[in-house]
Amino acid sequence: MELIQLRPIGRLETPYRDKFGVPRQAGLVSSARGRLVLETEFRREEALRGIEECSHLWVVFLFDEVPEEKARLSVRPPRIGGNQKLGVFATRSPFRPNRIGISACRFLGVDRESGDGPALILSGMDLTNGTVVLDVKPYLPYADMIPDASFRLAPEAPERLPVRVAEEVAGVFANIPEDQREVILEALSLDARPAFHQEQGRTYFLRIFDLDVGWEVREGQCVVCEVRDMK
Amino acid sequence: MELIQLRPIGRLETPYRDKFGVPRQAGLVSSARGRLVLETEFRREEALRGIEECSHLWVVFLFDEVPEEKARLSVRPPRIGGNQKLGVFATRSPFRPNRIGISACRFLGVDRESGDGPALILSGMDLTNGTVVLDVKPYLPYADMIPDASFRLAPEAPERLPVRVAEEVAGVFANIPEDQREVILEALSLDARPAFHQEQGRTYFLRIFDLDVGWEVREGQCVVCEVRDMK
Numbered sequence: 001m002e003l004i005q006l007r008p009i010g011r012l013e014t015p016y017r018d019k020f021g022v023p024r025q026a027g028l029v030s031s032a033r034g035r036l037v038l039e040t041e042f043r044r045e046e047a048l049r050g051i052e053e054c055s056h057l058w059v060v061f062l063f064d065e066v067p068e069e070k071a072r073l074s075v076r077p078p079r080i081g082g083n084q085k086l087g088v089f090a091t092r093s094p095f096r097p098n099r100i101g102i103s104a105c106r107f108l109g110v111d112r113e114s115g116d117g118p119a120l121i122l123s124g125m126d127l128t129n130g131t132v133v134l135d136v137k138p139y140l141p142y143a144d145m146i147p148d149a150s151f152r153l154a155p156e157a158p159e160r161l162p163v164r165v166a167e168e169v170a171g172v173f174a175n176i177p178e179d180q181r182e183v184i185l186e187a188l189s190l191d192a193r194p195a196f197h198q199e200q201g202r203t204y205f206l207r208i209f210d211l212d213v214g215w216e217v218r219e220g221q222c223v224v225c226e227v228r229d230m231k
Numbered sequence: 232m233e234l235i236q237l238r239p240i241g242r243l244e245t246p247y248r249d250k251f252g253v254p255r256q257a258g259l260v261s262s263a264r265g266r267l268v269l270e271t272e273f274r275r276e277e278a279l280r281g282i283e284e285c286s287h288l289w290v291v292f293l294f295d296e297v298p299e300e301k302a303r304l305s306v307r308p309p310r311i312g313g314n315q316k317l318g319v320f321a322t323r324s325p326f327r328p329n330r331i332g333i334s335a336c337r338f339l340g341v342d343r344e345s346g347d348g349p350a351l352i353l354s355g356m357d358l359t360n361g362t363v364v365l366d367v368k369p370y371l372p373y374a375d376m377i378p379d380a381s382f383r384l385a386p387e388a389p390e391r392l393p394v395r396v397a398e399e400v401a402g403v404f405a406n407i408p409e410d411q412r413e414v415i416l417e418a419l420s421l422d423a424r425p426a427f428h429q430e431q432g433r434t435y436f437l438r439i440f441d442l443d444v445g446w447e448v449r450e451g452q453c454v455v456c457e458v459r460d461m462k
Binding site: 002003004005006007008009025026027028042044045046047048049050051053054055056057058060062073074084085086087088089090091092096097098100102104132134135136137138139140141142143144145146147148149150151152153154155156157 | 277
């Protein structure tokens, strides 16, 4: 069969250190900032001229942490309970042929200060650190915003859990920089528990920034109960 | 450099026989219907289960008619007059690294009647016949519709030209099936003239369906002045 060869145009720097707990769409954790660091050949002002006229960018990326052989024709999406099988083309599952994803992220500006610039500063990221990027395009409101679009299987953004920090870790948590705390609380509110075991009392870990954040769901609340420094 | 190998998941059937005159974004010619014919291994109901719950689909495709060596770091987009150079990542130009495009199309249903089905019926297509498709995903309103997004270089859909059919071809034109006439008139209203020669009186040809449609712009009107059958 005909094969197509692509190459990375860059890589993302994001707060998320592994797949577990990453928001399942862009924009859900609006405080999560990241950078798209371009490959050397694209680190040129001429490739970006005019980009500051956009408020949002499409990032076309590769789900490179998903092993190719795990692509499926049907999947069990967590949003609809994880026990209904859907065709992969009816979902945004990462377990898909070609493993291509698209995310519309807010574009905050060009980073020209770092040694690896010009790089793009983005927020609302829903991707793990190191994700391979294949393309970047402006979000075109007149073409991409479709007010009469609907998807009955996931008509609205997921509901949020209230999040609180357990007393025994309140001190450690308060020492985390404020912008990082905001991202952690926003990410935890999305309830990353796998749909197939929603039992109470199990501790999960979100690896984010340089932290391993333990959390549980107790009586409909997400409770941060452990904070470990991974450095 | 690290290379990534992808393969077509399918190919598009659209009215547009060559690149000239193809609308520059999806949805601009809403009457233009097409089909996504899947590769044999994906022609399976299980790959599509649930897709009928979507009103719109993202088609991720390859600009396969653009020679790879013509990818540029900066381009002159026709929408902004064709004489301003912009970085390729600030545009939707097809002359781009990896030649990946994304189009949000209306999804009309699954074609199970033809021998090459199940295939997806789409409208609002902005792609040439035969375009290689890499992925299909549901349009997720809660993530993809961004009401506060803006792109100052192309804030609105392009203006339309009035289109009329010259008397000498009115008879031939009337013999074209009505749904095809609608697509032709809608496509011509977008004024496909290259930005760099807007002079009057030049005849251009739109190759669409099995027709070669000649048109000119006269005093701000698009005039259909020739209709040839290509069969």
